[in-house]
Amino acid sequence: MFKGFTKEALEFLMGIRLNNSKEWFEPRKQIYIEHVYEPMKALGEEIYKPFEDTGMTSKTCRIYRDTTFPPHLHYRDSMWTCIHYPALFWSKAPALYFELSPEGADFGFGIVKPSAKVMERFRAQIAETPDELMKLVKKLRKKGFIIEGEEYKRKKPCSFPETEELWQKKSLSAHIRLQTPEEIFSPDLPKRVIEAFRQVMPLNELFHELVEIQDAVDMLEKAAAESAAEPAPEIVKAPETEFMW
Secondary structure, three states, X not given: OOOOOOHHHHHHHHHHHHOOOHHHHHHHHHHHHHHXXXXXXXXXXXXXXXXXXXXXXXXXXXXXXXXXXXXXXXXXXXXXXXXEOOOOOHHHOOEEEEEEEXXXXXXXXXXXXXXXXXXXXXXXXXXXXXXXXXXXHHHHHHOOOEEEOOEOOOOOOOOOHHHHHHHOEOOEEEEEEEOOHHHHOOOOHHHHHHHHHHHHHHHHHHHHHHHHHHHHHHHHHHHHHHHHHOOOOOOOOOXXXXXXX
């Protein structure tokens, strides 16, 4: 059961940011387990319960280094738990997430590294239903959500000026940011996160559909390319000499 985060959790994450080494971490491993990992795991379990029947799965990260880390880093200085549909590449798929860092907490919807083709489909969806998507963005902002995302260095031509901020996104997130101890350490945090997830679910479902469509197209194109690359079957030539039986 989630009982809330503590100031020790934030202090530990700041400490690992300033001292990213095994020598600093090992004597403080129990602080990590009790104040960071176990509460994050408990939070992940609670916020997943209302979404168990959606087909999505839940995952809570560990602090240890993985292949996405720069070579000089050994541990994360932020921790997260997320809910997402099964995907070939999770970083290219949408997710509902909660992240704790020394700066505070963020939670909501995010798609970190969508493929260029998925974002092309997203722009096509914007062109098809611009009013609907901008209405959703406006509603989320009124609820306190921050709409962010990396933008293309070279702007994409946009025929819908009112959708410009979405049109130029290379990635996208809609999240709430907490920075006060009263909010971050509250044992009622799961309720707030669950409500936020419900509010951004339309974005999560939209991108899930776009990713599924693009994955299917990519698989068909790959199969077609492999089929075209296969050598033609060898034709057996008839013997040049006629045999008499």
